[in-house]
Amino acid sequence: MRKSMLSFPATCMALVISLTAGAQQKKDIIFKGKADPKYNGEKMQLYNNKTGETDSAVIVNGGFELHASYTEPTRYMFASNYEAKTKGGYAPFGIVVEGPGTVRIDADIASFSKSKVSNAPAHEAVQWYNQQTDLLDGKFEAALIKKYGKPDLFTNRAYDKEEWYKDVEHAYDSAGDAHSNQVMEVMVRKYPNSIGAAYLMSVRSGSLPLSLQEELYGLFKDRVKQSSYGKSTLELIEARKYSAIGQTAYGFTMNNELGKAVEFASFRGKYVLIDFWASWCGPCVASFPKLKEVYEQYKNKGFEIVGVSTDKSEAAWQTAVKKYLNPWPQLHDTQNIAGKFFAVKMLPTTYLIHPDGKIVARDVHAEELGAKLSELLKQ
Numbered sequence: 001m002r003k004s005m006l007s008f009p010a011t012c013m014a015l016v017i018s019l020t021a022g023a024q025q026k027k028d029i030i031f032k033g034k035a036d037p038k039y040n041g042e043k044m045q046l047y048n049n050k051t052g053e054t055d056s057a058v059i060v061n062g063g064f065e066l067h068a069s070y071t072e073p074t075r076y077m078f079a080s081n082y083e084a085k086t087k088g089g090y091a092p093f094g095i096v097v098e099g100p101g102t103v104r105i106d107a108d109i110a111s112f113s114k115s116k117v118s119n120a121p122a123h124e125a126v127q128w129y130n131q132q133t134d135l136l137d138g139k140f141e142a143a144l145i146k147k148y149g150k151p152d153l154f155t156n157r158a159y160d161k162e163e164w165y166k167d168v169e170h171a172y173d174s175a176g177d178a179h180s181n182q183v184m185e186v187m188v189r190k191y192p193n194s195i196g197a198a199y200l201m202s203v204r205s206g207s208l209p210l211s212l213q214e215e216l217y218g219l220f221k222d223r224v225k226q227s228s229y230g231k232s233t234l235e236l237i238e239a240r241k242y243s244a245i246g247q248t249a250y251g252f253t254m255n256n257e258l259g260k261a262v263e264f265a266s267f268r269g270k271y272v273l274i275d276f277w278a279s280w281c282g283p284c285v286a287s288f289p290k291l292k293e294v295y296e297q298y299k300n301k302g303f304e305i306v307g308v309s310t311d312k313s314e315a316a317w318q319t320a321v322k323k324y325l326n327p328w329p330q331l332h333d334t335q336n337i338a339g340k341f342f343a344v345k346m347l348p349t350t351y352l353i354h355p356d357g358k359i360v361a362r363d364v365h366a367e368e369l370g371a372k373l374s375e376l377l378k379q
Contacts, residue, residue: 029068029097031076033105037062042109045079059109073098073122073195073227078105080112096196098122122199125191129183129200136179144168177207184208188216198224202232206345210240239343248357249274250341254308254331257321262331264306265357271376272353273305273369276333276344279320280311284348288324290366295328298373302355306331310338310347
C-alpha cells in the first residue's frame with residue numbers, strides 16, 4: 001500500500017548556527033521552522049539526494065533552522081528524528097524550492113508530513129495536491145472501515161497476513177491512483193507555471209492516460225518545461241511510449257555481477273520477467289521468496305527472470321546479489337535504462353515479455369505470476 005515508512009541514516013552534518021553575509025552571497029535557502037516547545041532538544045534532518053547536501057538542527061525554544069545553497073529548482077527532504085524513533089520510521093516529506101530565500105515551516109514533529117509550508121511559491125501546487133488527495137483518500141478509508149467493520153483497518157498490521165486484506169490493499173491502491181489522476185489534472189490546469197506541479201507530474205503521473213499526460217505537459221509554461229522536472233516529465237512520457245503493452249521491449253545491454261556484458265536479446269524465445277529492483281527496496285526483497293518458487297516451477301518450461309538493479313552503488317548491488325542468491329541472471333543498470341525506456345518510477349516494477357520480444361504485461365506481482373504463466377504457456 002502507499003503508506004510506507006522509511007528509516008533515516010544516523011549520519012548528518014553539524015547545524016549551521018547563523019547565516020553570515022558571505023552565506024547570503026551564496027544565495028542560501030533558509031528553512032525556518034516553528035514547533036511545539038515540548039520537542040525542544042529533538043533533532044531535525046535535511047537532505048537532498050540530487051545535490052548531496054545535508055544539514056541538521058536541534059529544536060531550541062520551539063524553533064529550528066536548516067540551511068542549503070541554492071543552485072537550481074529542486075526538492076529538499078526533511079525528517080524528524082522524534083518521529084523516526086517513536087514510529088520506527090518516518091513518512092518522507094519534501095519541499096520544492098525554486099529560488100533562494102527563507103521558507104517557513106509550521107512543523108508537526110510527531111508526523112512531519114503533516115507540516116504546513118509558506119513562502120515557497122513552487123511548493124504551493126504540491127501542498128494543494130496533497131491536501132486534495134488526502135481528502136479523497138480519507139473519505140475512501142472511512143468507507144472501507146465501515147464496509148469491513150474494523151476501526152483499526154489501517155493501523156493493525158496483523159491484518160497484513162490475512163488473505164482478505166489483499167482485497168483491501170488492492171481497493172485502496174486502485175482508488176489512490178484514481179484520486180491522484182483526478183487531482184493531478186486539476187492541479188496542472190490551476191498551476192501551469194509551477195515547478196512544483198512539474199515535479200509531481202514527473203513522479204506521479206504514470207497512471208494517467210498517456211494522451212492526457214501529454215496534454216497536461218503541453219499546458220506548462222516554457223520555463224517549467226525547461227526545468228529538470230519538466231524534462232523528466234517529458235522523459236516519462238517518451239518512456240511510456242517505448243514500454244507500452246504490445247511494443248517490443250528495448251534491447252538493452254548491461255553488465256552482470258561478473259562484469260560480463262549481457263544483451264537482453266539473448267533471452268528471445270522465452271517468456272521473460274524483467275524485475276527492476278534495488279538493494280534498499282523492502283518490497284523488492286519481500287517478493288524474492290515467491291519469485292524463487294515460480295522460477296523453480298517454470299524455469300525449464302520456457303521462462304526466465306532477469307533481475308535489473310537500479311542501485312547507484314555497485315558495491316551495494318554486489319552485496320545484495322551475494323546475500324539473496326537469486327538463481328536468475330542479475331544485471332546492473334548504470335545508464336537509467338529503467339527510467340528512459342521502461343518508465344520506472346517506483347520499485348519493484350516488473351515487465352513480462354513474450355518470446356518474440358513484445359511486452360505482454362506490466363507490474364505482474366509475484367503472487368500473480370504463476371497463474372499468468374500457466375495461462376500463457378497453454379496457448
